[in-house]
Amino acid sequence: MxxxxxxxxAASGGWINNAYGRKKATLLADxxxxxxxxxxxxxxxxxxxxxxxxxxxxxxxVASVTAPVYIAEASPSEVRGGLVSTNVLMITGGQxxxxxxxxxxxxxxxxxxxxxxxxxxxxxxQFCLMLCLxxxxxxxxxxxxxxxxxxVLSKIYDIARLEDEVDHLTVxxxxxxxxxxxxxxxxxxxxxxxxxxxxxxxxxxxxxxxxGINTVMYYSPTIVQMAGFSSNQLALLLSLIVAGMNAAxxxxxxxxxxHFGRKKLALSS
Numbered sequence: 001m002x003x004x005x006x007x008x009x010a011a012s013g014g015w016i017n018n019a020y021g022r023k024k025a026t027l028l029a030d031x032x033x034x035x036x037x038x039x040x041x042x043x044x045x046x047x048x049x050x051x052x053x054x055x056x057x058x059x060x061x062v063a064s065v066t067a068p069v070y071i072a073e074a075s076p077s078e079v080r081g082g083l084v085s086t087n088v089l090m091i092t093g094g095q096x097x098x099x100x101x102x103x104x105x106x107x108x109x110x111x112x113x114x115x116x117x118x119x120x121x122x123x124x125x126q127f128c129l130m131l132c133l134x135x136x137x138x139x140x141x142x143x144x145x146x147x148x149x150x151x152v153l154s155k156i157y158d159i160a161r162l163e164d165e166v167d168h169l170t171v172x173x174x175x176x177x178x179x180x181x182x183x184x185x186x187x188x189x190x191x192x193x194x195x196x197x198x199x200x201x202x203x204x205x206x207x208x209x210x211x212g213i214n215t216v217m218y219y220s221p222t223i224v225q226m227a228g229f230s231s232n233q234l235a236l237l238l239s240l241i242v243a244g245m246n247a248a249x250x251x252x253x254x255x256x257x258x259h260f261g262r263k264k265l266a267l268s269s
Contacts, residue, residue: 001050002057003214009061016062021143022070022136025062030127033059034120041117052116059123073136076156085254092250094122095217096243102221103236141169204266216242 009029016025036055043049068084075083098119105114137156140149153165189195216223220239221232229235257265 001054002060005054005057005059006061006064007057009058009063010065011061013062013065017066017069017139018142021139022066022073023130023133025066026070026130027127029059029062029066030123030130031059032056032062033123034127037117037120037123041113041120056119070136073138074134074152074156081257082254085257089247089250089254092243092247096240096247099236099240099243103233103240106233106236138169138172141172217246 009032013025016028020028032055036052036057036059038052039055040049040052043052067087071083071087072080101118102115105111105118108114134152134155135148137149137152140146140152149169150162150166153169154162157165189198220242221235224235224238225232229238253265253269260268
């Protein structure tokens with residue numbers, strides 16, 4: 001159910017972002033995720049546990065759409081690529097950390113409730129920190145709140161670059177407004193160039209999921225136990241290897257992406 005919730009959250013995340021902004025979308029995702037963690041930790045039966053998983057999935061889905069957009073729009077251009085890549089590193093690093101947290105709770109009374117409930121702490125921390133951050137300047141421009149957008153940009157860029165960035169956002173806004181009039185959703189499938197780009201991007205993501213990596217990551221301890229390792233602690237320790245390699249692969253990818261390019265790295269992976 002977490003994946004179902006994530007699908008719905010990701011599908012609705014674009015609309016939420018455009019309607020209410022990147023900051024509010026992130027805050028909403030944090031609230032929903034925290035609620036899901038509490039529901040899972042306090043679940044009296046499997047049905048309530050499934051509901052909690054669904055809520056957590058919703059939060060993850062919205063956040064997965066919002067985070068890279070917000071990072072790209074609210075960061076200086078010279079470090080933008082690195083920061084967006086770091087977002088992926090935080091995801092894989094977080095999965096590694098979650099196994100360590102689970103390992104710490106294996107001998108604690110109410111084991112699984114602590115494992116599931118403690119996940120809400122990160123969402124609470126992000127919620128509190130997000131309150132201190134500004135809205136995306138690009139979204140503010142889209143909503144004709146240009147004074148607020150310039151105020152945000154002035155905190156990111158010095159005076160020498162501020163005017164150039166404002167001009168860039170103005171041109172980007174006009175181009176997007178023009179595209180809304182001329183480009184339709186059906187053009188994704190009708191226009192050859194757009195269709196090929198869509199199939200390449202979406203296909204890469206889809207086939208990545210078809211490899212079954214999510215199943216391995218979600219059920220790694222169970223798979224290890226099915227292989228003959230009966231101890232819960234040992235299963236989690238061995239699962240750390242999988243999560244660690246996942247995080248290490250992200251670090252290598254971040255380093256190589258600017259040296260070999262996106263296409264070569266995608267093909268080699």
